[in-house]
Amino acid sequence: MQSLMTPGHKPVQVEILEAEIRRVCGSFDLEPMRRTGVVNGDVTTRRVGPFDTAIVALDASEVARNTRSIRQDPGEHFFLLVQDAGQCRVEQGDQVAELLPGDMFLVDSVKPSSFLYRGERSNQVSLHIPRDEMVHRFGNACTGGLSISRDDPLWLAMRAVIAKMLMEEGAQAQLGEAFLCLMGAYLHSTRGMGTANPAETLLSRALAMIDRHRADPAFGPRELASRLNVPERTLQRHFRPLGETPGHRLLNRRLELAHARLSARNQVAEGVTAVAFDCGFNDLSYFYREFRKKYGTTPGAVARCH
Structure with missing residues (x-):
């Protein structure tokens, strides 16, 4: 099984590595194999598609x-854990899995969990998926921990998409x-989600439609509601469990697309303007203001950095 990432192990104080894991993944306790106060490890982060991702x-x-x-x-996330090198025993509730390279496990952050490495070098990729959105889409079928079997053809498809997101910057x-x-x-086939309720179906269709049409400056909440054949107020009500409005979701997706474009290649000042228009913005001052609000820097600074 070819690795998705190059493992990075270096001597580091236990307290420092534990603090990094907590900063990136939440409150976890690290138990070293030896009493030297030092472990070999590293924690890095990157944006993989729309997901914040940790490489541990x-x-x-x-x-x-x-x-x-x-x-x-x-907990605010599910952690889709991909074992990339080495091995790990995952225990969550009544779910127990011995992960070898390529194996995947969906960890529920609101349930106790443990990861046993037995002192062997391990490298893992962890996609952080917003919990509210997952539960609203799929109900309780995604909760409590889930081992994703590599015997299922969908395992191969999911791994291929993860690899594609990792390979392509932005x-x-x-x-x-x-x-x-x-x-x-996968959840439908293994845990029997049953028939999705109308709210989940509508929200899933709305989210997919936003991602498909976000680069179109004429596409807005009104057009989205019209294509879904529901009133705007009804659409807003279905977005409430996510803590955002359709307009805010659309704005964030446009900004993410612009950031990915600016990060993917060198841009000059004129290039920033072209990217803004290509990503669905027709007001440059609004684009600059919202971009800085979200990322804490200007579009030009992102382009120069990359």
């Missing part, structure tokens, strides 16, 4: 998240939507 390398004994940690740090959000659709199909 370590040779610890165990990493765990208990009920006390969950009370202090309520990969399109459409790949993220494709991945969530594959995840939904």
Whole structure:
């Protein structure tokens, strides 16, 4: 099984690595294999499609998240854990899996979990998927921990989409939507989601439509509601579980597309303007203002940096 990422192991103080894991993934406790106060590991982050992603390398004994940690740090994500090198035993509730390179496990952040490495070097890719959106799309079928079997053809499809997002800097959000659709199909086949309720169906269609038409400056919440054949107010009500409005979702997707385009290649000042128009903005001052609000820097600075 070819690795998705190059493992990165370097000597680091246990407290420092644990602090990095907590900063990136939430409240987890790190148990080293040796009493030297040092482990070999590293934690890096990157944006993979629409998902924040952690690349975690370590040779610890165990990493765990208990009920006390969950009370202090309520979970907001599912972690789609991809074992990229080495091995790991994952335990969550009654779900137990021995992960070898290529295996995947969907970790529920609101349930206690433990990851046993037994001191062997391990490298993992963890996609952080917003929990509210997953539960609203798929219901309780995605909760409580889930081992994704490589015997299922959908495993291969999901891995291919992850690899595509990792290979392409600033990969399109459409790949993220494709991945969530594959995840939904897997949950349906293994845990029997049953018939989706109308709210879930409408929201899923709305999210997919936003990703498909976000680069069109004429496409807005009114057009979205019209294509879905529902009133705008009804559409807004279905977005409430996500804590955002259709307009805010559309704006964020346009900004993410612009950021990915600016990060993917060198841009000159005129190029920034072209990117803004190509990503669905027809007001440059509005684009610059919202871009800075979201990313804390200007579009030109992102282009020069890359």
